[in-house]
Amino acid sequence: xxxxKTVFVEGPISPSFIANSIEKHQTKTTIGAHDIxxxxxxxxxxNGKIVQAIDYSAYAEMAEEKFHEIRExxxxxxxxxxxxxxxxxxxxxxxxxxxxxxxxxPHRKVAFEALEFLVEExxxxxxxxxxxxxxxxxxxxxxxxx
Amino acid sequence: xxxxxxxxxxxxxxTNRKEETISLELGSNVNQLQNLLKDKxxxxxxxxxxxxxxxxxxxxxxxxxxxNEIALLPPFSGG
Numbered sequence: 001x002x003x004x005k006t007v008f009v010e011g012p013i014s015p016s017f018i019a020n021s022i023e024k025h026q027t028k029t030t031i032g033a034h035d036i037x038x039x040x041x042x043x044x045x046x047n048g049k050i051v052q053a054i055d056y057s058a059y060a061e062m063a064e065e066k067f068h069e070i071r072e073x074x075x076x077x078x079x080x081x082x083x084x085x086x087x088x089x090x091x092x093x094x095x096x097x098x099x100x101x102x103x104x105x106p107h108r109k110v111a112f113e114a115l116e117f118l119v120e121e122x123x124x125x126x127x128x129x130x131x132x133x134x135x136x137x138x139x140x141x142x143x144x145x146x
Numbered sequence: 147x148x149x150x151x152x153x154x155x156x157x158x159x160x161t162n163r164k165e166e167t168i169s170l171e172l173g174s175n176v177n178q179l180q181n182l183l184k185d186k187x188x189x190x191x192x193x194x195x196x197x198x199x200x201x202x203x204x205x206x207x208x209x210x211x212x213x214n215e216i217a218l219l220p221p222f223s224g225g
Contacts (some may be wrong), residue, residue, distance in 0.1 A: 128224030
């Protein structure tokens, strides 16, 4: 069993945090392939108004349990060396990163497949709710496309 | 029995609260709770949501007990 990790971070995920994560893996020399997914907030136009930011909230205890289950399932399904998931809570502006999923494996194919599986599972099963905020402070609630 | 119910996202907005205690007859199921809440908060009738019992999405026949943590979850939109 891998130890349980906290996924949520307050605010956007910075590019330097991502660069640091990559650097930390340079000592793990059984790894031959990394694959990374970055979710970025889109400035969608909805009914003539442009999204400025998404304010994320979550049912945190359930979400952490789901993240844990998804991690365990992915590790049992794919031969990965390691896996990291970070998701923002609170306000993330358009253009900033709200989801960072990082998988590493000896070879590329496993990394590609595991990453897609992971991201789809997260979108489908983790109780996170995004409020899309417009410039005039009004908002709509985002719904993930299947 | 007294049940603790949590609300999230657009559901919390519709009920104007994040949690509350609901009284329901002993032996009630998820469906009965849903009906009571839709009656109490008319705008829930137009919203899509799932009910979780102890952090698992549950079907409407699941029986409830006072120790359960119940939540009304609108569509997920992580990532």
